[in-house]
Amino acid sequence: MRIVIVGGGVLGTMHAAEAVRRGHYVLQVDRGPGPRGAPVRDCGLVRVGGRADGAGLAAALRARELWERIGRDVPGAGFRATGSLTVARTDAELAALGDLAERPDAAERGCKLLGPDEARAVDPALRGAMLGALWCERDAAVEPRTVLPAVRERLAGSGRYTWLPGRDVRGLGDMRDVGTASVRDDRGATHEADAVVLCTGAPPPGWVRGLAPDPPVRRVRLRMLRTAPPDEPLATSVADTAGRLLIVPGLDGGLAVGDPRACGEPGPPGADEADAAAYDRLRDAAEAVLGRPLPPVRHRWTDVRARCADPSRIVHRERVAEDVWLVAGAGERGMTCSPAIAEDTADELGL
Ligand SMILES: Cc1cc2nc3c(=O)[nH]c(=O)nc-3n(C[C@H](O)[C@H](O)[C@H](O)COP(=O)(O)OP(=O)(O)OC[C@H]3O[C@@H](n4cnc5c(N)ncnc54)[C@H](O)[C@@H]3O)c2cc1C
Incomplete structure (x- = not known):
């Protein structure tokens, strides 16, 4: 055909x-x-x-x-x-990750709850304070x-x-x-x-x-930035428990840092990219997990996607x-x- x-x-x-x-x-x-x-x-x-x-x-x-x-x-x-680590920084987050690790489909997803030392053994570049992390081997x-x-x-x-x-x-x-x-x-x-x-x-x-x-379907916008490679490369992808942060190392070691939650309807042209406070929150969340400043940001943008209602x-x-x-x-x-x-x-x- x-x-x-x-x-x-x-x-x-x-x-x-x-x-x-x-x-x-x-x-x-x-x-x-x-x-x-x-x-x-x-x-x-x-x-x-x-x-x-x-x-x-x-x-x-x-x-x-x-x-x-x-x-x-x-x-x-x-x-x-690469697998991924979803980091818990509060007791409530750790309990939420524990629930995910106990789900009947956890093994199918390759998910397991790790303590802080175990998580750092998987990815030593994670130096921020944490109480534990959900290791998702299949990501x-x-x-x-x-x-x-x-x-x-x-x-x-x-x-x-x-x-x-x-x-x-x-x-x-x-x-x-x-x-x-x-x-x-x-x-x-x-x-x-x-x-x-x-x-x-x-x-x-x-x-x-x-x-x-x-x-x-409805339109949603997603926000993201990309950095230069950090001094210490990330071995895994990293997320926060709230679902507001995703960090994915690229082939060159540079980090894609995104907010994977839809941030609502697109604003007028240029307004979303100009929302400096939203990018500051994204950077702060990434730095808290990594435990050090992000490398220089090379690009940042928002983009519109169609999502099922x-x-x-x-x-x-x-x-x-x-x-x-x-x-x-x-x-x-x-x-x-x-x-x-x-x-x-x-x-x-x-x-
Ligand atoms: C910041 C951000 C981060 C994301 N991160 C992830 C992630 O880590 N993991 C994940 O699973 N997903 C992620 N996504 C979602 C993923 O990128 C989208 O779901 C996916 O790209 C949608 O692909 P698409 O082909 O449907 O649409 P698009 O990528 O928009 O492609 C549509 C194409 O159609 C073409 N087109 C439109 N009209 C015409 C026409 N009339 N004639 C010819 N060509 C036409 C356009 O030029 C375009 O190239 C992310 C999205 C964003 C915005």
Whole structure:
């Protein structure tokens, strides 16, 4: 089958990879020169040990297996089985982590409660005061700046994949003209397909809103900064118990420091980035866990993502026209769950 994927983010790229893996011919189109937004600008944490349960946990566990396979096939993805430590600094936090460690699915997630010395034996760079930490062995990281180009390069080697950047898709073609599903781009080209998958992120372009006027997803913004490499590298990813802090070491040792909770509706352009107090809180939280000043900050930004309105759902998948599907709403778990979401889409479409 010929599959057209609109969107070059992690969701679109994992759909392309899954379709190619199943033997189909894939054209992937993105309006940017490469992926815009989170794929090159997120923390890259593959998180199994968080609080997600039900469908969220099942998707994260499956995705973790798939990321490991991708990591073996595509070294440029920078997959590392780093594990993560979630640090408790108060008795209440320690009790909350203890509850997580006692859950029936703790072993499946690879989670275990450690005392401060045990936690520092796992990651000696954690010098801040702590009462204990939840070690999540199955958490992993990919390199957000290289993973998508590396996967695309690998797909191109199949001879069944074409990457078409710099094309803004303006709408669907007319079925009566071409006889199959198709999309039209800003240069007047029509791309025909047996199936079209729209992974256009947030906010969706107007023509996608026309096809799916009221999808059960909402826009949220997430905040992040990236530092120079610290003197003492971090061995693991690190989180706080409140869920306000995530620190993920990159391949160069630099730290991605993010607030993984959605911080609400996006503000006016530039306002979120200019919110110095919010970045100060993020830096303070990181420094408290690390027990020393953060290395110099190289970039900071907020970015908008689509998240399912129902928090128990990991993605919204909807047939919006004949042979055309919209897949959106992976929110703050998109990097983690995309490979599993793409597998489910392929099953649902019968690819
Ligand atoms: C600061 C931050 C940190 C994060 N950290 C993590 C993390 O550690 N772990 C994790 O699991 N998740 C994380 N996430 C979430 C994750 O990054 C997102 O869920 C994921 O990137 C969403 O991918 P996407 O492909 O759906 O959307 P996007 O990345 O927005 O991609 C959509 C693509 O579609 C293209 N497009 C849109 N319209 C058109 C059109 N008309 N024609 C052609 N192309 C079009 C856009 O150019 C874009 O490239 C983080 C997010 C942020 C913002």
